[in-house]
Amino acid sequence: MALLETSKRSQGSVLGSVNPDLASERQTASFSVEKLTALLDGGAEQTRIRRAVVEAIQSDPVFSREYQYFETQNERYEAAVRKAVHLQKKMHEMGWTENGPEYKYIYRALSGDVAFLLHRVFMRSISVLGSDKQIAKWIPLATQHRLIGSYAQTELGHGTYLQGLETTAVFDTATQEFILNTPKISAMKWWPGDMGRSATHTVVFAQLYIHGKCYGIHPFIVQIRSLQDHSLCPGISAGDIGPKMNFEHTDNGYLLLKDVRVPRENMLSKFCEVRPDGTYVRQGSQKINYFTMTAVRISLISDEVLTPLMKACTIATRYSVVRRQSKLKPGEQEAKILDYQTQQEKLLPQLAAAYAFHFTNDYLQELFNRGYREIQKKNFDMLPELHALSSGFKAVITQHCTAGVEICLRACGGHGYSLLSGLPSLYTKILASCIYEGENTILLLQTARFLIKCFMAASAGQPVPPSVTYLAAVKHRKCPAKNKLDFLSPDIYTEAYQHVAIRLTSSTAAKLQDLIQSGVKKHDAWNQCTVQLVQAAKAHCHYIAVKNFAETVEKLETKAGIQKIMKHLCDLFALHGIFSNSGAFLHDGYTSAAQMDMVTASYLDLLAVIRKDAVPLVDAFDFTDQSLNSALGSYDGQVYQRLYEWAQKSPTNQMSPAYERYLKPLLHNTLSKL
């Protein structure tokens, strides 16, 4: 039944029958694929809604991505704008609203290949940072698309360090205006999406100056293009920043401001206001800003990071049971490459990570919702913990998933390298997530700063937030495992992870203190510890991910085989981490060499167990062929036929002027002589 439904949904498969090498993998699933899909979606009703959205979007030819891999950057941009405009109509037709249950599935169904994403950030920044009057003026205009917004924060010379931004906004009391300038080339706004070619307005972040005094970074609404003819406004230079590794559909832009004047009312003034006489007034708590960053970092995990890894796993796993190469046993047919231990060792840990981080994401969402409720009650206590966890996990999950997609790509050999596999564009896109919304190393150091602070507090017997109370735990000095099966006990491996996180935090805290006590200045001491601080932050997140996965498995229904397979994946996720970072576990003798050999044995055993369910486990992600957009990963596994048919449509098979211009003259002398 589940099989039939999935089969029906894979409308992209025009080739018909399922490759028998793939079909056979589905016969022996140890669990209900349909139930696992519902678990991932958060309930069968959610699955139904999601599928309805996907069906509506993917059956509409305007949203087709069929020729995407053949298109130029200009064509991709135009298609994204076309889709964004069409989406308005579609939503109206379907009765979908921004507050409806369908909304969150639209972006996934479009694979993010749509313009005006920054328009939403423009609106959100006005909602969060604007006064009631500003919200009343701008939000309706934006909602009705009577303007197209963007968000101009990053500069050519400044990213993560906001205080360093060089754009200025000088208040002119005489005219009641702010005069905006990008005084140096490094102050030019650079990267804002939708700004290169589309936006009419943007929120510019600039250093506010009143009567010669700098008040720091503030946001200003600035019109950059005419609403009449889209020409640039006076004092504005703007354009597209050119080709990138991906995001061809987005017109990331640059913006130069030369004496651009905006009225006093255009400074977003929920928290700070400039009075007509130039008096600067602060009002309310700005902590909510802090919370917004947290929200953004958590929200990107699902669509921008987990979905690409799940797609890559789907493509690589299906391909690996269709591709046959060399013989495992002499005299037999060539083996499916997924039957090789080395191939299992590449793909299955990525699959386990996809599930692990899916549950981490649930955990973060829940924590975030709790934090939000507290903040509504003006209680900001949870903010530091939320900030530390969202920063750390943004870094750890993007890094892990990016590496995972690359492994999937490379595991498909030459065919993975073809754009038609879908894997290169998944990789080049997910890679950006390691950089945007906070560069990963900097985020990990923020988490580390929180850890060190909490470790000191906990050591002094002071209370610390729930996720770090373990730092004060009494340390076991030795792992109690006696044989390889003990390492399939969540208590055993969770405690090992905990031990490593404590050790790395405490030893780095000690090094930091030693350096400071020996006379090294605080900032130098910090810099000399940063490599180890990053390790501590990663270990902390890894511990929480393992612990959360184990707890999630415990709570799962025991029917339908789901708990059992999730337990295997949890074990694999945990043991793969120990196997690949064995030094951290061996270091102080917590784990002995003999125990590490048990870990290795259990880990390798698990590969063979999970391999049997590999295809059902990726089927449960429930991607349609259109959303995978891959010649290797389609539901029917007709890899070679699809590669061939697709390649024939490539523009590189049109007539090339190269023959008449270069090849013919070169070969000319020999015509009819051979």
Next chain:
Amino acid sequence: MALLETSKRSQGSVLGSVNPDLASERQTASFSVEKLTALLDGGAEQTRIRRAVVEAIQSDPVFSREYQYFETQNERYEAAVRKAVHLQKKMHEMGWTENGPEYKYIYRALSGDVAFLLHRVFMRSISVLGSDKQIAKWIPLATQHRLIGSYAQTELGHGTYLQGLETTAVFDTATQEFILNTPKISAMKWWPGDMGRSATHTVVFAQLYIHGKCYGIHPFIVQIRSLQDHSLCPGISAGDIGPKMNFEHTDNGYLLLKDVRVPRENMLSKFCEVRPDGTYVRQGSQKINYFTMTAVRISLISDEVLTPLMKACTIATRYSVVRRQSKLKPGEQEAKILDYQTQQEKLLPQLAAAYAFHFTNDYLQELFNRGYREIQKKNFDMLPELHALSSGFKAVITQHCTAGVEICLRACGGHGYSLLSGLPSLYTKILASCIYEGENTILLLQTARFLIKCFMAASAGQPVPPSVTYLAAVKHRKCPAKNKLDFLSPDIYTEAYQHVAIRLTSSTAAKLQDLIQSGVKKHDAWNQCTVQLVQAAKAHCHYIAVKNFAETVEKLETKAGIQKIMKHLCDLFALHGIFSNSGAFLHDGYTSAAQMDMVTASYLDLLAVIRKDAVPLVDAFDFTDQSLNSALGSYDGQVYQRLYEWAQKSPTNQMSPAYERYLKPLLHNTLSKL
């Protein structure tokens, strides 16, 4: 003086003065950059010849790569063909010949961005596999470009496992012809370069059948396109396989053969001949084929793997002293990002690896030349060792350098993600080297097979090749280091690497034997050990690379500061490997936790030392601005100006139809209302 010369050569810098943040880095070099360049080139005379070639190529506008990042796949292909044709003329003009000293620098000077590379493989395969008569017929035609050759081995369904190829060549005694067919879709030739659009001929590898009996894989010369009008020959379907992650300039192709007949003389017959009556005759030793694969794997390391890593290091290092971000010390100017320990820890180990593998490549070249001399004397004894080392190092170096380029890219934040940085295309191109000429995992398993065999032989007291005699060495049970300075002793760390390589090889050999003795079939046992066999092969190569680097440093001249800085890099390369794979060294207690802390301390200390010479160390690679083709990496460090100027030239800044078609109607209702 050295500075002046380099400055003079960077013709791409039209902006003029060197960024003072970059200039200051060059004032304090601890060694002579010019002498280090000469060392890398193999002598000052080689440097002179190389620079002359680079100057001749890069001053010729036909070879320009200025608009490369803006071009479509079709434009890239046409440019590559144009360049290949022009190169013939250029070589004639300059008096360069294929046997001259300039030849090896041409490809590097062109950054590989040229067509007809497979034409050379076509010629080589005829020279190696053809009879004297065949050579006499085809080589002159190819040399004069009276045909364009390709090399059709890989199939849609088969790569590394050649015995599995499905293309057939059936001998027809009646007509004295071979009839070639690709009987299934998976048998279609897929990937051959220059075949999609350019080639007129190719060497097809097919299963030979005579009187119904299969004789295995043989090579056949097949004409695929007319020399009159370039139309496909009867029975041939061929075309381009479409977009890839890189190699846009190459027309990788597909080829279907349907009853294509070629005369008996077209089977390359140096080693095997089919007589007119269908008698199959073997002649001579085919071991030379084996040697050819070795030659190819070693030859790609320099241009395809080391050069990209060196370029990436140059770009990322120069950018990291120009980019300033956040403050290290309160109240001071923002710091150069290379002053952060975390940034040093990203970039400097890659720099050390680039030097380490440069010397490994010298070692492999020397070994190869020795092997070649022996083979001329009909002595094939060195072949297994050469095969094992070339396979293992091909895998280890491509893997390490690919990861290194990615680290450099990510270390440049958002700007690294722009194609204009040059880093994305370096990454997407070097990535392919992990797959072509033998997939890395398979190659490492070949090395492992050799290791296991030699370990068994050595254990039994039998003689083994020089590179593996250490496997029989008496094992020290403990690392003798007493303090962190001891870890700057090559003896200490080389022995640690040796210990790990022995331990991983011996323990895996033991596991393999145990499994077989417990009744597991040999091929299953092998498969169950492959994850660990791969580890052993990597450890072996890593050991040899460290040992060779240390020995190279020892032999260097002590003047001009070169030996000293190379010693630092050698230490960094070795300690970074221990730091990042600490589990392997801690496992059996060879290295204690206290010693591992010493390694960490020495490693982190080295980062700060080498950081001072980072820019001179990349300057010594001596890349011109044109060959870097990077807005971030130019010799003058005028990063922001160059990004801005370059972006303005992007086709994405031309008028887009999207405004009239989509944006204007969307915004229409609001015209003049805001």
